[in-house]
Amino acid sequence: MKSIICIALSLGACGLACAKPVVSDVKVSQNGATRLVTVSYALSENAVVTFDVRTNGVSIGGTHVWSVVGDANVAVSATEGDERRHIYWQPSRDWADVEIADGSLEMAVTAWPKDDPPPYLAVDLICQNVRNWYAGPDFMPGTVTNDLYKMSKLVLRRIPAKGATFRMGSPLTEKARNGSRERLHWVAFTNDWYAGVYEITQRQGAYIRGSEPQSSAGMGTTIPLASTSLEAFRGSISAGYNWPTNGSNVGPDSRLFRLRYQTGLLFDLPTEAMWEFTCRAGTLTAYNSGTETNIEEYAWFASNSGGVRHPVGLKKPNAWGLYDMIGNAEEVCLDHFEDNLAQYGSVVTNPPGTSVEIDKYRPSRGGHIGGGYNDGQARSAYRTKLNYDSYGTATGFRVFCPAICP
Secondary structure (H helix, E strand, O other): OOOOOOOOEEEEOOOOOOOOOOEEEEEEOOOOOOOEEEEEEOOOOOOEEEEEEOOOOOOOOHHHHOOOOOOEEEEOOOOOOOOEEEEEOHHHOOOOOOOOOOOEEEEEEEEOOOOOOOOEEEEEOOOOOOOEEEOHHHHOOOOOOOOHHOEEEEEEEEEEOOOOOEEEEEOOOOOOOOOHHHHEEEEEEEEEEEEOOOOEHHHHHHOOOOOOOOOHHHHHHOOOOOOHHHHHHHOOOOOOOOOOOOOOOOOOOOHHHHHHHOOOOOOOOHHHHHHHHHHHHOOOOOOOOOOOOOOHHHHOHHHHHOOOOOOOOOOOOOOOOOOOOOOOOEEEEOOOOOOOOHHHHOOOOOOOOOOOOOOOEEEEEOOOOOOOOOOOOOOOOOEEEEEEEOOOOOOOOOOOOEEEOO
């Protein structure tokens, strides 16, 4: 591999809204003996900084940029005076067999406002408060489909909900529609959120609850976490951990409490409205694939699952890159269950669901491996209910959190 005389590409792009913060004075050098590349820069405001390596203007992708440390893909403080921030990349580990012409690489450093962070977020389930942001799924080390993000890390995708209005429910003409349970109404949102790219897996569930078994077999697999009640996941109703009465409070012995403590982020389950908006990913069709055919390419159901949960991420994702929103494990939501949905005369904003407790039922969305197409479970609007303190072998969880950098 030749020495790399890099072209430094400084980017002041900051997401969707503004021209600040700004990266400036980017400098690149390489150690001739170790091949270690050092990128230094100045930063005008506190920001999330992402890093990319490009050749001929095209990203080489996260598959080839594993060995990056320093002030990249993390929250970074502004520099003062002659202070510099540094990024270190070891191409001899990530791209060892590739000949690179002198001057052919660009080091792209991008700053994003902390209240308008990058599209992808990965949090570590082993090391506390370790968070990394990425500009896209292919910029992540190993890319978003790597098993790393189904085991010791939890990856989330930013959902463009701020200012959006969508039609929740199903039209009267939709096949297998379940009447007033799916009454059409309009819902609006005031903020984006991050949603799990995958359902929480058995392996992730073990890390979240603090298990340290002696063998990898004891840590479970990448199939969806199931056989866990909502009480165990979020907290006991009898102890007062009850949405929306007690807001975002969760039980101190719950999985969500431990996940929040581990990551420093306000994780929770989605409301039904958030879940359906995320599942649809802009589609208006019955199925979130946007088509009425080939649904088995997107979901595990009775017809193709063999009656067992499968590792997450094997089917096609929806348009926003989320896997298994339909099928595999059904997903529990935050609201109390309302059998007659949408008693609204106009657009409702950020609906929390009813505060009325009805037999401790909570909504369950997305269908599961025991259902199918004829009973309507593959549809985005399909909804059923689950008792808060019960669980099923095909009932799982997908977590959400605010789209803001703490």
